[in-house]
Amino acid sequence: QVQLQESGPGLVKPSQTLSLTCTVSGGSISRGYYYWNWIRQPAGKGLEWIGRIYTSGTTNYNPSLKSRVTVSIDTSKNQFSLRLSSVTAADTAVYYCARDIFVDYTHYYGMDVWGQGTTVIVSS
């Protein structure tokens, strides 16, 4: 059973770059038709999709965040990562990593496996 775990600094200063890593366990990050996502949720608010990466390294981003976001993958470590530059208080949120739905060896749009989330606070 694939499991995801986010890690990274819980506090980032304004204007700096937020960096998070998602470690995949229970399976290979590069096996099959897998897409890996980052999603965030400010306290008391809704979910916002940030971006995703395919095992080949192809990326797709939320147009509203595209200029500040980079998602990368390290298949040797079974990890994928998020970098968000020039952060402000508005980037304070719980950040989740998640896998696109993969059922019966078939890809579907949406997310089936989620990490537990990690809180990032942007403050000086």
Next chain:
Amino acid sequence: QSALTQPRSVSGSPGRSVTISCTGRSSDVGAYNYVSWYQQHPGRAPKFVIFDVSKRPSGVPDRFSGSKSGNTASLTISGLQGEDEADYYCCSYAGSQTYVFGTGTKVSVL
């Protein structure tokens, strides 16, 4: 890319049904049959309960069902139970390999 619109809250008595709407645009909900729904209990990660508008993942009770008409998707919870009290989010494929989430709905069991 604007968030899909959901009612802020819905409520129902145990055993009754509630329906949550998710209204998007002709470029997302209306264009693709790729709407998924997520249940989120406080302090927990979301859990998917519906994908491809109406497909139910293994292990999700058949009390959960989904549908779509035009630019609006819906999630219906029948036979409401106390454990169904949670926040629910819709999500749609929005083209160009991107996603958009709904604003979220709090379901209360009276």
